[in-house]
Amino acid sequence: MPATHRDRPLGAGRPEREQQARAQRPGYPVPGRFPREANNYRDYDETALGRVQQVRELLGAGLSTEVIRAILPCMESPRDPSVFDGILPETVSALEAERDRLTERIDVLTRNRDAVATYLGELEQRAR
Known part of the structure; x- marks a missing residue:
């Protein structure tokens, strides 16, 4: 084996x-x-x-x-x-792309969180 x-x-x-x-x-x-x-x-x-x-x-x-x-x-x-020794330009570019991707993801998550919060607020209003 x-x-x-x-x-x-x-x-x-x-x-x-x-x-x-x-x-x-x-x-x-x-x-x-x-x-x-x-x-x-x-x-x-x-x-x-x-x-x-x-x-x-x-x-x-x-x-x-x-x-x-x-x-x-x-x-x-x-x-x-x-x-920072030996950091290549390719590494900097990859990190910048990663930062931008994370920013976009944060924006989407923030919109989704806000939509859920709005929906919960509506549910609470209707439950009264």
Whole structure:
């Protein structure tokens, strides 16, 4: 029976150099920072849990993992100049397009919320 990705530890099959480079990027967990407990679970601190929540919210808003990967370091420390090193014009264009898409989505959601609120207001008036 062939091995599946579930049979391998996270990062298995990736060159060690790539794993090390990934671990050194801002926003990625530091290896060994969250050691395993006796039950083989990791005990994450509030910062890590907040980061997971932030990523889930960004995914829920429709951002791609590529966009999230680009903006996470800036969200953590927006004034750190190193988070802007090596940003390509294509990345800026992709982020601008994503911002515009989110703005359009917010506008649609706002209109829908207002329509529901108006409908509820009418229902309340008629119930009196």
